Amino acid sequence: MEVDDPETLLEASRKGSTQAFAVIVRQYQSRVRAYLARYVRDRNAVEDLAQDTFLQAYRSLSHYRAESSLGVWLIGIARNVALMHVRDQVRRRHRESEVLQSALGRWLTDAIERDASQLSDREQTLTALEKCLDELPEHSSQLVENYYFKGRSAAEMAREQGKKESAIGMMLLRIREILGRCIRTRMAETGASA
């Protein structure tokens, strides 16, 4: 299917065209996945939750009233899915006495709950991140490319650069801080909050 008009795609999806819905999935999966990955560290779980999100959306298409954009609606579903998952993880971690993971779950739960009023902003965060990545200095950009997109480990890069692994970790942390500031600035320019 070559149509990419959301209205047409939605109409066809409501009538049962999975191909039309597949086009929607192609358009929005990166945003949904990125949103889920904000709160869920396990990559496999993110994959599963993304599937859950789209399946729930497919089953609930009749409820979508276009009061918000399709992307925001999908992020809303992803938020519910993520919230349930994180809450479940918190209970499990609590039982297993994993102090940091348990606290992280608690903080993330709070963060997801706060997201309720910022779904539109959240939907735009990925776009802002992509633009901010383009603005990184060459060395930082290379580090991000190797670590995140080429799958090189911090240990491997440390060996190559004659540094400690922890130093690479700190460099990545600082790059993310730069990206965070850049995203906030960009979002503020558009009147949104990061």
Next chain:
Amino acid sequence: MSPEQIRDLWSRFLSGGEISAEDQQALVDALDADAELRESLLENLQLDGMLQAMNTTRRQGEGFVRNLTECMDVEHDGTRFVQKVELRLNEPPPPPPSNGGTGRRIKPPTARAFRRRPAGSTGETAWKPALIAAGVFAAICLLVLASTHPTPAPIVRERTRPEKNLEPRDPVMPEAPPLPAPAPDATKRRPEETPSAPLVAPRFPDPKPELRPVPSPVEEKRPDLPGPKAVVKTEVLPVNSTIVENFSGNVYLAKSRSDKPRARKGDVVPLNVDVETPGTSSMAFLRFDDNTWVEVGANSSFREVQGSGAPGGRRVLLNTGTLLSHIEKQPADRPMVFATPNAEAMILGTTVRLTVSHDSKLGTTLEVREGKVLLTRLLDKKMVEVVTGQFAVVASAGSDLVPQKSFPNEVLVKFGPSDIALKAGWVLDSGDEFDPARGYGWVGPKDGPPVPGLFWRNPGTGQQEQKRAGRFATRRINAPGADPLKTTDVVAGWAGQTETWRMPVPNGRYLVSVCCGDITYEQGPHHVAVEGIQIINERKNKAGEFVEIKDVPIEVKDGELTMIVGGNPGQRKSSDGSTDTLINYLIIKRIDPRKK
């Protein structure tokens, strides 16, 4: 632990490095104490996740779409079959043979009804639903038989006969009968699917049963396929389709005091059955057929009184406890109603999110996070509209029933002059009188009347001046590296009097943190009491020291958090003879009302 150490540990944590239990605890404590740093590091973690997700989308995006589409195709085929059956079964019943126009209710065309009807007493169309039902049932039976057919002979023979008798074609053991031909729709199924459940939409492989989506009504009834009667009515038209989607702790579905089975995930919650959640860690997550959901908090009792199809719309009752709900758009003529023993909240908006809590002593608190709700106090039928960002408390008749600005989960109040730079998330208090629009403030004018007999020497003028009641904000000398939260304050109780600070909040439990002190001089004795609890009592600080009290639990029962600052009952004084209470900041954190 310094911020740099914290960041180092965090970096190790994100890289998957080992962190000792002690370091974990220290990291958690440090981040719990510093909200700003915590938010910053959480943002860092979120960016880490987003970057990883970008990579996954690049590499596996198309495979993800293919897999999902395949699953939707399978699900769609199953759903179409179910819809077809439903359509046929929902055909209108035949006209009454002859009831003389009395309007007598026609008995539904159940199998029993057909059996009792004398032959030839109805027209040909009367048999259509039964024939369809019988056909469907026959198909089901055949498929069930096929899937549950005993395992072929050799295994049974091994256990029951001596080995020497094990022959390929033992005359004692009959050959397995041929499998029945699949029903027409079964040909659309994937090869690995069992044909034993033809009425169930084939499910996408679900690795997390706790997150499974709302089962269709048909699926809920699948295990019981006793006979034609079930196929005709019970299978496709359940009375209620609200389900327990998730839960923790002890959750019961109480039909009566003696009949209260434990809830399980996926259980259907019938109308007028109490969902009970005894215990502080209990919670039930219920989802209705229109995707509206309710999270019933700890120590609560909840009941769905009537479903969305009822003339008055869906009606639920919270007998006690707390719930959080997200309500999807309801039919205009059938608004959903949340009732408690002393109040009713009618949903007016399209999508509404709210929390309701009821306590026999505190009354009902309704908070609307999104949408519009009409709240009625049952005792005197007084009504008020509560909209996004507001809450209202329904207590006894005669008390105020006024929507108030809602309370966020955390309020950070910095005391100081009006021109100070605030950190993100903080609000300023310069000692001004309470303002409903601002939502907090002090009782009485900032500049109070002169206090007889109390004088001080004004360093600006060098003159003796009479002290005045009230409050004033100050900025202390900003020492290098000083915590900006502590370099300004509001002085209250300067003349030995008490000053009252107030903020309307929903009834419930809170954690309160307060800081008093002065970076430049010895001050005090400081006095701070919140909701009757003396958090700081006669504490003095030396120059540069602070009295910081963190997370004191308090309970608000009158819809307003009240803090009394100052006073000097012990008549103690600082070395310079002053008795001021200097308050630097106040933090109020709400304890989730769903966790009692």
